Amino acid sequence: MKRLLSAAWALARNDLLAYSRDRGALATGFLVPITLVTAFGWIMAYAFGGSSGMPKVKLWVADQDRTEQSQQLVERLRLSEMLAIEPRETAPPISAEQLRKKIATGDAHHGLVIPKGFTAESQSDPAINMQLIRDPGREMEDRIVRFGLMQSMMNQSNGSLWERSASRMFRNQGMSQTQLDSLEQSMKGMQETIQAFVNAQPAATPLPSNGTSTEASPETETEANTEVSAPDAMDFMTQIVPLDEENITPPSRPLMVTYQQAQSVSGTSVMMLMFGLAGAGMLLIAERDGGTLRRLFALPIPRESVLLGKFMFVSIIGLTQMVVLMVYSELVFRVGLFRDPLTLGVLVVSWVATAGSFGMLIATFSKSAKQGDGLATILILVSAALGGCWFPIQQMSNMPLVMELTCKSTMTYWAMNGFQGMLWSSLGCFDTKIMLSVAVLWTWTLGLTTASIYLFRRNYVAD
Amino acid sequence: MFGLLGPNGAGKTTTISCIAGLLRDFQGEMRFRGEPFRPATNIDDRAQIGFVPQELAIYDKLSAEENLRLFAKLMGVPASEIPTRVSELLDLAGLVDRRHDRVQTYSGGMKRRLNLAAGLLHRPSLVLLDEPTAGVDPQSRNHLFESIQKLKMDGVSVLYTTHYMEEAERLCDRIAIMNEGRIIAIGTPRELAAGCGLPDANLETVFLQLTGRSLRNE
Numbered sequence: 001m002k003r004l005l006s007a008a009w010a011l012a013r014n015d016l017l018a019y020s021r022d023r024g025a026l027a028t029g030f031l032v033p034i035t036l037v038t039a040f041g042w043i044m045a046y047a048f049g050g051s052s053g054m055p056k057v058k059l060w061v062a063d064q065d066r067t068e069q070s071q072q073l074v075e076r077l078r079l080s081e082m083l084a085i086e087p088r089e090t091a092p093p094i095s096a097e098q099l100r101k102k103i104a105t106g107d108a109h110h111g112l113v114i115p116k117g118f119t120a121e122s123q124s125d126p127a128i129n130m131q132l133i134r135d136p137g138r139e140m141e142d143r144i145v146r147f148g149l150m151q152s153m154m155n156q157s158n159g160s161l162w163e164r165s166a167s168r169m170f171r172n173q174g175m176s177q178t179q180l181d182s183l184e185q186s187m188k189g190m191q192e193t194i195q196a197f198v199n200a201q202p203a204a205t206p207l208p209s210n211g212t213s214t215e216a217s218p219e220t221e222t223e224a225n226t227e228v229s230a231p232d233a234m235d236f237m238t239q240i241v242p243l244d245e246e247n248i249t250p251p252s253r254p255l256m257v258t259y260q261q262a263q264s265v266s267g268t269s270v271m272m273l274m275f276g277l278a279g280a281g282m283l284l285i286a287e288r289d290g291g292t293l294r295r296l297f298a299l300p301i302p303r304e305s306v307l308l309g310k311f312m313f314v315s316i317i318g319l320t321q322m323v324v325l326m327v328y329s330e331l332v333f334r335v336g337l338f339r340d341p342l343t344l345g346v347l348v349v350s351w352v353a354t355a356g357s358f359g360m361l362i363a364t365f366s367k368s369a370k371q372g373d374g375l376a377t378i379l380i381l382v383s384a385a386l387g388g389c390w391f392p393i394q395q396m397s398n399m400p401l402v403m404e405l406t407c408k409s410t411m412t413y414w415a416m417n418g419f420q421g422m423l424w425s426s427l428g429c430f431d432t433k434i435m436l437s438v439a440v441l442w443t444w445t446l447g448l449t450t451a452s453i454y455l456f457r458r459n460y461v462a463d
Numbered sequence: 464m465f466g467l468l469g470p471n472g473a474g475k476t477t478t479i480s481c482i483a484g485l486l487r488d489f490q491g492e493m494r495f496r497g498e499p500f501r502p503a504t505n506i507d508d509r510a511q512i513g514f515v516p517q518e519l520a521i522y523d524k525l526s527a528e529e530n531l532r533l534f535a536k537l538m539g540v541p542a543s544e545i546p547t548r549v550s551e552l553l554d555l556a557g558l559v560d561r562r563h564d565r566v567q568t569y570s571g572g573m574k575r576r577l578n579l580a581a582g583l584l585h586r587p588s589l590v591l592l593d594e595p596t597a598g599v600d601p602q603s604r605n606h607l608f609e610s611i612q613k614l615k616m617d618g619v620s621v622l623y624t625t626h627y628m629e630e631a632e633r634l635c636d637r638i639a640i641m642n643e644g645r646i647i648a649i650g651t652p653r654e655l656a657a658g659c660g661l662p663d664a665n666l667e668t669v670f671l672q673l674t675g676r677s678l679r680n681e
Contacts, residue, residue, distance in 0.1 A: 291518025295581070298483040298502075299537050300510035 023371075035378055056084045057141045059148070060111040062096045069119035076155055077112075082148035100133055103248045106425025109138040110145045132243045137424075140260070149243075169242055265329045265337070266419035267389035269322060270412055271380065273355045276321050278376035280314040281359030285369045288460065297461065307360065307456045311449075314359050318352035335423060343429040347418045350441040354411050357448035364455035387412025393420060414440040464611075464621040466635030468628070468666075470674050473641040475624040476517065479593050482622065483514045495589060510539065513587030513619075517594045519574045520581070523567040527558045527577050530566060531584060538585035552580040555610050572603025579610060589620045596630060608634065628667040638666070642674045 020026070061077065063070050078085045086108070087094055094102075099111035113131040120128075132149075134142060167180055175183070284307075287293040296306050326344070330337045337344060362379070366372030384390060387410040399407070407413050418437035421427040427434050467475050480486045482493065484502030493500040495511065502508040521530050531549040540548055553559045556576035566574060579595055592611070596604045611634060614621055625631055631638055632652050639649040648655055656664050659672045 291516055291520040292522065294480075294483075294485060294516050294518065295514060295520035295534075296537070297485055298509060298512060298514035298516075299534075300506045300539055300585075301537055302506070 031378070035382060057082060057110070057144045057148070058084045058086055058108065059145055060086045060094060060099050060102060060108045062094050062099045062111065062113045064096065064116045065114045065118045066116075067119050070114045073114065073119070073152065076152040077148070080148045080152055082144050082151070096131070096133075100246075100248060103133055103135050106135075106421070106427070109135040109141055112149070129242045129244045131246060133246045133248060136247045136249060146243075172242075261333050261335050262420065262423040263392055265333060265335050266416055266423060267384070269325045269329070270351065270387075270415045270419065271384040271389045272325070273318055273321055273351065274358060274380045274383070274412075275376070277314045277318050277352075277355045277359035278362050278372075278380065279359075280317050281310065281356075281363035282369050282372050283313070284310050284360075284363040284460075285366060285372055289369065293460065303461045304453065304456070306460075307364070307453065310363070311356055311360055314356040315352055318356055319348065322348045322352060337423065340422060340426075340428055343422045343427070343434060346429045346438055347415075347422060347434070350418070350438045350445075351415045353445045354415070354441045354448070357445045357452060358411070360452040361448045361455070364452045364459060367459075383410045383412045386410045387414075388416040388420075393417060411441065411444040414444070464615050464623060464635050464637075466631040466638040467622060467624040467641060468626075468631055468638055468670060469624075469641035472643075473674075474644040475641055476593060477644075478641070479514075479591050479622065479624060482589075483512060483591055484509050510585065511588045513582040513585065513590040515579050515582035515590065515592045515595055517597065519578050521566055521574065521577055524565060526563050526565055527553060527556070527569075528562040530577060530581060534581045535584040540585050548584050552583060555583070555613070556580040557606055570600075570603075572599040572606075575599045575603060576606060576610070579607060583614070587619065589622065590614060592621060592623045594625055595623075596625065596627065628665070628670055632666045640670060640673050648673055 059077070061074055063074055074085065077083055078089070096111075096113045099108065099113065102108035103111060111133040113133065115128050115131060117128050118130060130149075132145070134145075136142075167184065170183060171180060284293075287296070287306075293306065297303055326337050326348070329335060358379075359376075362372050362376045366375060386407045387393075388407065389412055393407075393413065393416050414437045418434055418441070421431065421433045421437065425433075429435070429438070467478060469475050477486065481489050482500075482502065484504075487503035493502075495508075500508050502512060522533070525533065528549060531552055532545060535545045535548055536542075550559075553562050556573075556579065558573060558577060558580075561569065561573065566577065569577070575595065575598075579592070582590060582592075595611070596607055599607070608630070611621065611623070615634075623631070623635060635652075637649065637651055638655060639646045640655070641647065648658060650658065652666050652669075653662075655666070655673075656662055656669050659669050661668060661672065664672075
């Protein structure tokens with residue numbers, strides 16, 4: 001037993017010694033996790049609600065009422081821990097039409113219109129409701145918006161807006177005036193209890209979506225949402241704020257695609273291609289270590305043809321990988337990837353070129369395959385985290401400017417921006433957003449390729 | 464056929480790398496058959512060289528025929544001549560029967576023979592052989608000797624490095640002995656022995672006499 005332990009300890013010491021002298025292994029073992037924890041902690045904190053730890057969802061508000069009470073309501077909405085109200089206080093106000101356009105082009109997903117006369121003490125019949133204009137594909141945000149709205153309404157004017165809305169809802173349901181008067185008395189006490197309860201609710205509580213989410217674009221569909229249908233208290237409370245709903249979906253988005261699916265397909269494709277091509281680029285290191293590179297360099301061919309050959313190889317692998325991923329995603333998720341083949345082709349080729357040149361840079365920079373693997377892993381994961389492969393890039397608007405700029409400085413951000421623009425907002429390759437993404441990706445490609453050629457000459461073509 | 468001998472770290476592989484064009488930062492100039500020779504920067508000069516590195520610089524996942532076709536194409540052999548050249552060299556390497564098998568299934572000797580064949584596809588004027596027989600069995604070594612002697616008979620210039628004295632004695636017309644980056648003796652095996660004052664000694668004795676018996680740590 002003693003001999004066994006002694007031998008085991010001697011071997012373990014040997015491994016520890018070798019490990020401590022292997023910079024690549026040390027970097028992989030310690031630096032990579034530390035960097036990833038930092039990057040993820042950072043990105044998740046800001047992307048999903050800052051210090052509150054809750055997702056802050058952007059809500060555009062068009063105040064057509066322009067009364068003191070409506071402005072107070074907007075201010076109350078700004079105080080919500082769940083909502084990021086746009087336009088910001090310093091920005092010019094937005095009209096209902098501008099808001100609709102923003103949602104139709106994918107620049108916004110939820111908008112609230114406070115109509116003229118909404119906060120008046122005595123409203124005309126039929127009652128004037130606030131209007132919620134939304135992209136029906138953004139279900140997750142929809143629940144948060146409704147909850148945030150309800151919370152703000154209840155807090156506004158000590159609940160007077162809520163009481164009035166509730167009375168209106170029950171009147172519409174056919175309640176007599178006598179019953180309404182009786183209810184009003186009860187509501188005085190009940191309001192305090194409910195308000196305390198609502199304020200204590202976490203924002204991320206999953207709430208059922210009320211109203212039907214029918215596709216309505218290019219036309220729009222309006223429906224009065226005043227029916228209390230679901231039995232649970234949350235549903236009741238979200239519906240007690242009567243809203244006229246208008247759904248706007250970009251015309252060519254498939255009806256069943258969800259934001260999460262579009263995010264998942266783009267994010268996974270973008271990240272996995274980087275892994276694939278970085279791995280393929282390692283063949284250059286394998287050729288150097290195996291000795292074939294010396295023979296190739298002694299042949300009557302330009303040395304750079306070796307690098308170009310590898311780049312062509314990784315590009316073909318990348319294109320094949322992307323086509324397989326896209327076809328599979330379309331077959332399984334029906335996200336409408338092939339409804340605009342030209343834009344898809346432009347984006348795929350651009351991203352393959354960028355990811356391929358990234359793989360070449362890793363290969364030409366690394367002194368060994370182990371170092372290359374570690375370096376590629378850390379760069380890809382950090383880049384994927386910052387670039388929006390794992391969270392909606394639209395959340396970046398909640399981040400501090402420095403953080404937002406950091407995210408936008410990654411190549412993955414621009415790939416995601418392009419794919420999301422095509423998939424979610426149905427933008428074509430001649431749209432400025434897509435063109436900008438493509439231009440930035442090719443700029444990255446040019447920069448990475450130039451650096452690869454320099455490193456190839458320095459590290460591979462011996463002097 | 465010219466042999467380059469020397470202990471470990473003497474500079475044999477560095478010398479061969481300079482001639483193969485793998486190193487360009489060195490002093491002095493090279494001439495081949497009287498003409499300036501700059502293979503590091505001149506592709507035409509590299510076309511005259513058949514480089515057989517010490518490592519097995521062939522692709523394991525390809526067959527012998529696929530390897531030879533690839534290198535023939537890279538060496539600029541006309542497409543119409545490639546099948547003939549590949550067949551000739553498969554025959555020279557004794558790999559005709561295994562031409563379609565992946566190299567990863569070959570023995571060490573078979574790989575060495577293929578490694579040599581891959582450097583001869585374009586019929587070079589100068590063949591650089593960097594320890595071509597390292598780690599092979601006597602049968603394969605003998606086959607390699609025959610192949611190299613055939614090159615010699617065809618009038619090809621061969622620069623040969625090895626640690627095996629009997630190989631150099633058997634194959635090379637002239638030999639240079641290197642030590643610590645310098646040529647310390649040059650001549651036929653007989654001239655080298657005479658130069659050391661050991662006219663009846665074999666090459667190994669001469670070598671140890673010139674380079675010393677101390678162990679090399681490089």
